[in-house]
Structures are given as structure tokens and as C-alpha cells.
Amino acid sequence: MATNNLEESEISFITIPFGPQHPASGHFHAKVKVDGENVVDLVAYPGYLHRGFEKLMEYRTHVQNTMLSDRVCILDPFSNEMAYVNVTELAVGIEAPLRGKFIRSIMAELGRILSHVTWIGITSMALGLESGTRISWGDREKIIRIQEILTGGRIYPCYYVPGGVRRDFSQEHIDEIFKLLDYIEKAMKLYDDLVFYNTTFMTRMENVGTLTKEDAIALGATGPNLRACGVAADVRVDEPYDGYPYVNVDVVTMEKGDSYARSLCRRGEIITSISIIRQLLEKMPAGDFKVKWAMTKKVPAGEAYFCCEAARGELCFHMVSDGSDKPYRVKIRGPSFSHALAIFPFLVRGSQLADVPAIYWSLDSCPADMDR
């Protein structure tokens, strides 16, 4: 996309493309400069999924923009809707009823499990563990099925609205979610054997791409990638929103900061999410699930800023309103932007060529979220 920064005259080095074919990197392109097996430099070329959502949102009303917000990250739509509807509520000055907040948190946690299970599949594929890929993507379908029953959308639910959610949970939905949680809990034992404690996986991941706490903070790491370095930072605990003030969130941290620690962090987070959903379902209050709010209503001039913990890390929306029915400016701070464009090239320099996919997937970058 951009100009090539690698020196063409250095003939002893070979430049190898990483991506943008989907199985290698997921619509993300990088040029890896190697000296034999050693990686000398990596230059990232994002932009394959740049759709300009922030600009498109300036042309649409606040409610229409919910449909755009979940398209920001394909694998984690609920978190993006969560951040968008919350920032809109702050801008408008409304608050969702407690039941609506609980439902939003439940679906966001289900989305986190969905994202992490998908990550198990893609990482297994990158490391040549095909059975892990097949089984986890099969399980992904089970989660998507629940999402489809509840929201009507398989990939893009468009379920949250400013002021609550579109539809209420029925007892049938709640029973289905409990069944799914039991299933995922059992499946975790299988993932432990097939992926997390598999010798191939451990050999490829351990002591590879080690990130120190200081570097992680300086380069803007968030979420599981930061927690794997020993920093207990989680927006759900630090600035609790929606249903999270009412539940106990167990923040998973690791010390080592290598690719394996990042993987184990995600494994732990699936288990935490299961616990959070059970707590929320047990404490779910009765009552309204949304407040009525006119779709074309003008929003008072001002600024609003909201952060939430997405599956990949800190996701923030900054919204400026000028008193019309459309936002004046929306800025999306996605976690993958820093992870793929700052941390990935930093970690890869000096590593082995064979470690590049392991490092890339251990960071769990989503090109859609990176490019917006």
C-alpha cells in the first residue's frame, strides 16, 4: 500500500511477502526481509480492509450507525456495538435499563468466547494443527447458532441499540445459553489436549516473541497481549460498564510475555467469560430491556468518550456531536491497530522466519479492526 522502505540494493537479503492471502494473515500484508532464516526487518502494509467507517458514520444517523459499528471487527461484533451504543447513550444523555445492560454484557461475553474459539482455530491452522482448526470452527458454529436464534444475524447481529437491545431474552434463550456453556466447558478439555498442551503447539509458541512489560506499555499493548506480560489491566474491572459492576471478573494474567503466555491468557479468558455469563444469567433482573428513543432525534452538541474491553483489548469510541442528528466525527480506537502495526514488527525483528506466523497469530490481530 505504501512505499517500500526496504533497501532494494541490499542483495544479500531476500524479501518474502507475508499475506495478504487469507489463511496466512487475514487480509494483512507485510514484507519480511530475511538473511537466511533470520528476520532482519518487517514492514507492514495494511489497508486491504479500510472501508472508512469513521467517515461513513458522519453521513448516517446515530441509529443507522449501529449497523456499521459491528462491521468494524468481523470476529468480535458485540464489543464494537457495545462501545458504539454506550458512547451514543453518553452523547444523547439516556441510560439503558438494567435488564438491557445485563443482556448486552452476556452477549459481549458470548462474543468474546466466539472470538477466542475462532482464534484457536486460526492459530492451529497457522501452526499446522489441522484437527484443532476443524473442531474449534465446528464449535464456533454452535455459538453463532445461538446468536442467530436471538438476533437473526449469523455474523453481524445488529442487536444493540442506543437505549438497550432490540429483543428481549426468553426462557428458551437462557436455557440454550446454559447448555452452550456446559458444552464449551467440556470442549475446553479437548482443546487442552489438541492445542494448548500439545507438544507441537508448545514448542512453536514457548519463548517465541517475548514482549517485556515496559515495551508492551510503550507500544500501546492492551487486552490479553498486555495481561500476558503481567499487567492486570482490564477495562471491565478498571472502568466497569453495563453489567460488569454486578459480577466478579477474574482477570487472567501471565508473567512470561511470550506467545505461549498470550495463548494461555486467552484460554483462561474463555473460562472467565463462562463464569461471567453464568453470574449475569443468575442475577438477571426483570423489567424493560430498552428505553424508547426517537430514531431521528437530534443529539446535543458536545463530546463523548467510551472504552470497553473487546476480545482483543481496549476498544474506544470518541464521538463529537454538533447538534444535528448525525455525528460530527467518530474515532474508533481498535486494539489490533497497535498490536499489528507497532508490536508485530517489533517482535519479529531478530526472530526466525518460521516464528513469524506464530508471533502474528499469538497477537490475535484482526485486520478489519486494524484498518476500519
Added chain:
Amino acid sequence: MATDKLEEIKTAVESRFGDSILSFDTKDGRIVLKVSAQASHEVLSLLKDLGFEHLSDVTGTDYIKDGEFEIAYHLWSHAKKIRAIQKIRISRESPVVKSIVDLWPGAQIHEREDHELFGIDFVGNPDLSPLFLEDWKEIPPFRKDFDTREYVKRRYYGD
């Protein structure tokens, strides 16, 4: 407790920079400060020393009616659990500001994005090459005088 921390930060910043601080707001446990563009780098440096070690984002906004760009630096302190937003305004005609790459290496890509989408020049940033757009020949697209719909009609439908 949290209010004490905010007051402490406010005193530390205002005692050192006085007139350069245009406003300092601590609503909802969050700091929003407006700073003159000349003092921006030094104030950010002080905020970093005060514990705001995580640079979350650098956001550009085009206030075309005022003839200005606003740049918002979003900071977070892992130890204090406080969010701070520092805002500066620069002229739209000559949008130049000192880079903060020396404070946060992670700022490099944020500034590169704002350079591409708004045309803001960050002095001291080692690489401001285009990030997302391929062969872009129009004005920076996130500026308010760039009309996406008009561009699409002209570029793809020949109207």
C-alpha cells in the same frame, strides 16, 4: 480518594504550565485538559511522568468553521486507573505539530494515520508514508471539505 488524585495532578500541571493550560476539567473522574499547541509536548511529557504511561489514541478532528484541527491525545494510567484527554488546536492552513514519538514509540502509527487522513504534519516522526490508501491523489479524506459521496459518484460512476 479518586478526587484527591485528580486534584494532585491538576496542581502539578497548573503550577508548572500556568497560562499554557487553557482549561482543566475533572468531570466523571476523567481529566480533560485543553493546552496551547506550543506547550503540548512538555505537558504530555509531564503527564507521562505523573503515571499516564499508556497512550491509547491520537484523534484528529476537523473544525472547518473555526479553521482549525483539534488533536486529542488519550492517555491512561495503569497505576492510578485514571483516563486523561489532552486537546490542542492547530491552524488548518499550516497544520504542523511536534511529534510525541520520543515519549511513546507507539504514537508513530497513530500520527502516521492522522497525517494520511487529515494532512497534519508531525515534526520528528520518522515515517509518515501512506498507511491505508493506495495511489491517493485527492485532499486528505477525513477533512470536512472532502465529500465521500461526491467522490464515489465522480470516481466510479463518471458523474
